[in-house]
Amino acid sequence: MPEFSQLLYETPVPRVARIVMNRPERRNAQGRTMTYELDAAIRHACHDDGVNVIILAGAGPHFSAGHDLDLSDNSMPDVQQSIGLWGQYTGPGWEGHYARERETYFDLTERWRNAPKPTIAEVQGACVAGGLMLAWACDLIVASDDARFRDTTIDMAIPGAEFFHHPIELGARKAKEFLFGGDWLTAQEAANCGMINRIVPRAELPAETIKLAERIAAKDRFALKLAKEAINAAQDAAGRRQALSTAFHLHQIGHLHNLLARDFMIAYESLDPAVRRMIEEHVRRQREGRIEGGPGDSVGK
Numbered sequence: 001m002p003e004f005s006q007l008l009y010e011t012p013v014p015r016v017a018r019i020v021m022n023r024p025e026r027r028n029a030q031g032r033t034m035t036y037e038l039d040a041a042i043r044h045a046c047h048d049d050g051v052n053v054i055i056l057a058g059a060g061p062h063f064s065a066g067h068d069l070d071l072s073d074n075s076m077p078d079v080q081q082s083i084g085l086w087g088q089y090t091g092p093g094w095e096g097h098y099a100r101e102r103e104t105y106f107d108l109t110e111r112w113r114n115a116p117k118p119t120i121a122e123v124q125g126a127c128v129a130g131g132l133m134l135a136w137a138c139d140l141i142v143a144s145d146d147a148r149f150r151d152t153t154i155d156m157a158i159p160g161a162e163f164f165h166h167p168i169e170l171g172a173r174k175a176k177e178f179l180f181g182g183d184w185l186t187a188q189e190a191a192n193c194g195m196i197n198r199i200v201p202r203a204e205l206p207a208e209t210i211k212l213a214e215r216i217a218a219k220d221r222f223a224l225k226l227a228k229e230a231i232n233a234a235q236d237a238a239g240r241r242q243a244l245s246t247a248f249h250l251h252q253i254g255h256l257h258n259l260l261a262r263d264f265m266i267a268y269e270s271l272d273p274a275v276r277r278m279i280e281e282h283v284r285r286q287r288e289g290r291i292e293g294g295p296g297d298s299v300g301k
C-alpha cells in the first residue's frame, strides 16, 4: 500500500475502495502531491484483486476547489513519478509547461477515466473548475442535495479546464451557458442534464454511495470491466477523445495568449485576494531572478 499524506484510502465494505481527498482546510485543492497520490491510490485499487468498485470522495464541507494555486506544491512533475514519456518538464518557452499540463491534467485525468474498474464520485458542497474534472472522470456521480458546480475558468481568461467534458456531460447548449456565464449549477440542474446519477440528503451521502458501490461490487468483476470499456468505447467512437484533444490545445492557446497579453498564464484579477497576492509575489520573485522559471511558471489552470 502506498503512503499518502493528502488522501485517505478506506475499504468500508468488501470489494469497495474509498479514496478520500483529505485537505478540507484547502477545500481539497489538487496540487502536485494530491495528483500523484490520486494516481497511486487508483492504481493500487485497480491492481487489488479484492476491489471491484472505487469511490472518490472529498473530506469536509466541499468536494473540490479545483487545481491548487498554492505555487509551492504546483511545480513541474518529478520524472521519477511521471506516468508518461513526454518529458522535458523544465524545457524552455512553452515546452515544459505543455509537458506538465499534458501529464498532470490531461493524460492523468484521462487515465483515471479509463481505469477499468467502475468508479463513483461522491460529491458534496462546491465542485469548482478543476474539481469538475475529477467528478467527470468517474463513471457515476452521486451528489448530496447541497452539491453545486461551477466553472470559473473564463474569468481567468481560459476556455475551460484541461479535461474538457462540458458538452459531453451537459449537452452543447447548457455547456455553453455554464461556461460563458460561470454561474452555479445546482445538483438538481446537473441531474436534469444527465450529469448526475442520483441526489441524496447530505447526511446520507457517504452511506448511500457505499451502498450503491456495494451493490455493483457484488457483480462479476470482469463483466463490469468489459461493460465499462464498451460504453467508454462508444463515447470515443463518437469523437469524445478527438474533441477533448482539440479543447486541450485551445486551452494551451489561452495560456499562451495570457502570457503575451498579461505576462502570466492566467488572468488572476478575479481570484480571491489572498491567492492573487500569492501569485503577484511569485511573479515578482521570478522577475527578480530569485526563483527559476519564466512568468507564470508553475500555475496550471
Ligand code: ZN
Residues within 6 Å of the ligand: 101, 162, 251, 255, 300, 301
Ligand atoms: Zn492549464
